[in-house]
Amino acid sequence: MDFELTDEQKARRKEFFDACKELEKLKPLRLVGIEGVFEYDECWEFHLHCARQFAQKGWLSLAWPPEYGGTGNMMDRVLFAEARGYHGIPGVDIFGVGMLAPTLIQAGSEEVKKEFLPPIARAEVMWCELWSEPNAGSDLAALSTTAIRKGDEYIINGQKTWNTGAHRADWGFGVFKTDLNARKHHNLTFILLDMKTPGITVKPIRYMDGDSPFCEVYFDDVRVPAKNIVGQENEGWAVVNTLAGFERSSLTEIMSLVRALEELVKFCNETKRNGQPLSRDPVIRNRIAQLACELEAARA
Numbered sequence: 171m172d173f174e175l176t177d178e179q180k181a182r183r184k185e186f187f188d189a190c191k192e193l194e195k196l197k198p199l200r201l202v203g204i205e206g207v208f209e210y211d212e213c214w215e216f217h218l219h220c221a222r223q224f225a226q227k228g229w230l231s232l233a234w235p236p237e238y239g240g241t242g243n244m245m246d247r248v249l250f251a252e253a254r255g256y257h258g259i260p261g262v263d264i265f266g267v268g269m270l271a272p273t274l275i276q277a278g279s280e281e282v283k284k285e286f287l288p289p290i291a292r293a294e295v296m297w298c299e300l301w302s303e304p305n306a307g308s309d310l311a312a313l314s315t316t317a318i319r320k321g322d323e324y325i326i327n328g329q330k331t332w333n334t335g336a337h338r339a340d341w342g343f344g345v346f347k348t349d350l351n352a353r354k355h356h357n358l359t360f361i362l363l364d365m366k367t368p369g370i371t372v373k374p375i376r377y378m379d380g381d382s383p384f385c386e387v388y389f390d391d392v393r394v395p396a397k398n399i400v401g402q403e404n405e406g407w408a409v410v411n412t413l414a415g416f417e418r419s420s421l422t423e424i425m426s427l428v429r430a431l432e433e434l435v436k437f438c439n440e441t442k443r444n445g446q447p448l449s450r451d452p453v454i455r456n457r458i459a460q461l462a463c464e465l466e467a468a469r470a
C-alpha cells in the first residue's frame with residue numbers, strides 16, 4: 171500500500187504550512203499551548219486574527235457537508251491540523267470548530283445546523299463547554315444544574331466550573347438536568363446558549379501566579395429558547411457521548427512534538443560538552459532515536 175501523499179495533497183500541505191509559517195511571525199511570545207489563547211488579551215486577539223484568515227480560506231469547515239459551508243476533504247483537515255501544530259498556530263476554536271460543529275452535523279436538527287454551523291465556519295462566534303460542576307466531574311451525569319421547561323423557554327439555575335475560556339466565549343454548549351424525576355442518563359438535555367443572556371455570571375479562576383484559562387459560570391434564572399437544544403429533550407447524554415468522541419483528537423499536539431524534537435536535535439548539534447557536540451554522545455543519540463520512533467508511530 172502506498173502511503174505517500176498525492177501531488178495534489180503535497181500542494182495543499184504546502185499551502186497550509188506556508189500560511190501557518192507566515193502567521194508564526196506574528197505570534198505573541200506569551201502564547202504557549204492550546205489553552206494559552208484564553209489567558210492574555212494579545213493571545214486572544216492573535217487567535218481571532220488567525221481564525222478570520224482561516225475562515226476566509228474556508229479552512230474552518232474542512233470536510234463539512236457543502237450545504238452548511240463545507241470545503242475540502244478529510245485529508246485537508248489532517249494536513250491543516252499538522253501545519254497548525256508544527257507552527258503552534260491557534261485560530262481554530264477547539265470548542266466550536268473542533269467539537270460542536272461535528273456534533274451538530276451528526277446529531278443536530280436541520281434548523282440547528284442551519285443556524286449555528288455557518289457562523290462557526292465564518293469565525294464569527296467562539297464557544298465554550300459548560301459541563302463540569304463542583305460535584306459532577308468524572309461522574310458528569312450526576313450534575314445538578316437544572317433547565318426547567320416553561321413554554322418556549324428553559325429556565326436555567328445552578329453552577330458550572332472549570333469552563334475553559336468561558337470569559338472569552340460568545341456562546342456556550344452545556345448539559346443540564348431537565349427532568350427531576352427520570353432515571354440517570356435520561357434526564358439531561360444538551361442546550362446551546364448565548365453567554366450574554368441576562369443571569370449568566372462568569373468568574374475567571376485565578377492561578378496563584380495570575381490569570382488562568384478556566385472559569386466558574388453561574389446561572390440565575392437564565393432564559394434560553396427551547397429551540398436551542400441538540401438531540402431530544404432528556405436524551406442529551408447521547409449528544410455528550412457524541413461530542414466527547416471529537417474532544418480528544420491530538421493531531422496538532424503530535425506535530426508540535428515533531429517541531430520540539432527538531433529543535434532538540436538542533437540544540438544537541440550546536441551545544442558542546444567536553445569539546446564534543448551533545449549529538450555525538452551515544453546515550454543522547456539513542457534517546458533521540460527512541461523519541462523519533464515514538465513520534466513516527468504516533469503520527470501513523
Ligand SMILES: Cc1cc2nc3c(=O)[nH]c(=O)nc-3n(C[C@H](O)[C@H](O)[C@H](O)COP(=O)(O)OP(=O)(O)OC[C@H]3O[C@@H](n4cnc5c(N)ncnc54)[C@H](O)[C@@H]3O)c2cc1C
Pocket residue numbers: 298299300301302303304306307308309330331332333334335
Ligand atoms: C485542562 C482542563 C480543561 C477543562 N476544561 C473544561 C471545560 O472547558 N468545560 C468543562 O465543563 N470542564 C472542563 N474541565 C473539567 C474536567 O472535565 C473535569 O476535571 C473532569 O471531568 C474530572 O472531574 P473533577 O476534576 O471533578 O475530578 P473528580 O471527578 O473529582 O476526580 C478526581 C479523582 O478521582 C478519581 N475518580 C473519580 N471517580 C472515581 C471512581 N468512581 N472510582 C475511582 N476513581 C475515581 C478520578 O480518576 C480522579 O483521579 C477541564 C479540566 C481540565 C484538567
